[in-house]
Amino acid sequence: MLLFYVFALVAVVASLLVIAQRNPVYSVLLLIASFGALSGLYVLLDAPFAAVIQIVVYAGAILVLFLFVVMLLNAPHEDTDEDLLRLKTINAATSRLRGGPMLFGVALASLFIVELLWALNRVTGAGRFDPAAADSVSSVAAIGRVLFTDYRFAFEVTSVLILVAMVGAVVLARREEAAPAPPARK
Amino acid sequence: MPSLTDYLILSALLFAIGTAGVFVRRNLITILLSIEIMLNAVNLTFVAFGRALGSVDGQIIVFFVMTVAAAEAAVGLAIVIALFRHRESLNPEAFTTLKW
Numbered sequence: 601m602l603l604f605y606v607f608a609l610v611a612v613v614a615s616l617l618v619i620a621q622r623n624p625v626y627s628v629l630l631l632i633a634s635f636g637a638l639s640g641l642y643v644l645l646d647a648p649f650a651a652v653i654q655i656v657v658y659a660g661a662i663l664v665l666f667l668f669v670v671m672l673l674n675a676p677h678e679d680t681d682e683d684l685l686r687l688k689t690i691n692a693a694t695s696r697l698r699g700g701p702m703l704f705g706v707a708l709a710s711l712f713i714v715e716l717l718w719a720l721n722r723v724t725g726a727g728r729f730d731p732a733a734a735d736s737v738s739s740v741a742a743i744g745r746v747l748f749t750d751y752r753f754a755f756e757v758t759s760v761l762i763l764v765a766m767v768g769a770v771v772l773a774r775r776e777e778a779a780p781a782p783p784a785r786k
Numbered sequence: 787m788p789s790l791t792d793y794l795i796l797s798a799l800l801f802a803i804g805t806a807g808v809f810v811r812r813n814l815i816t817i818l819l820s821i822e823i824m825l826n827a828v829n830l831t832f833v834a835f836g837r838a839l840g841s842v843d844g845q846i847i848v849f850f851v852m853t854v855a856a857a858e859a860a861v862g863l864a865i866v867i868a869l870f871r872h873r874e875s876l877n878p879e880a881f882t883t884l885k886w
Contacts, residue, residue: 604788608796619807624815645837650845669863705809709802716798733840743842765857772864
């Protein structure tokens, strides 16, 4: 019970700090902390397989890819309104309008929380987890058996998806060497 | 033992944080990170429901969601690199050529 609250607190606080940071490097590192806490929650839910792939695939591969791109681009800090005004990217009128979408986003997220808390508090019968079912859920062998029988088509499609994503990423990020002149910047 | 409702409330909080991040932040990388937060909130829901129903299907869906997230991150970051090369900015407001 205590562990649940510790992990939940770490996950929520780290996620809040992710969207509060101006420096994307700190955001990525805090998101790794958040995913570590989620991995602990998966262990509490008797899902060691999900916990391990959360660490290996998410923290180990995807977020390192993010970190790599952040450091490659070398543009760490988010532009403030003053920077944008100086760069003439926006004018003063749009600068004032920019508060609108932000307020809308915060209002939407708050409304979403209130609505979900209201709905979830009315749920009855979603009580305790059945301790007897823990063994059948936590077995990696059972996951593998289901994955390669019932979900074998989805599994194969996944490999095609990754191939397409790989080719797409290479094509998109490639520098065009044969281009006669760089496109005029607006 | 925390109940299923506790996990669902935590998941809702994380999803709302991700939603707020997409709207509030002005940095393409941070917006992609917020999308990752939302995907993970949904993963937590899948695992919690799978545990409550005594079925491994929840964890299998998590496996597929992570695969799609990896593909999305690879393509999304490639687009971010291409955009940054074009405009030298990560601010989504700098890419308004197609905006009506």
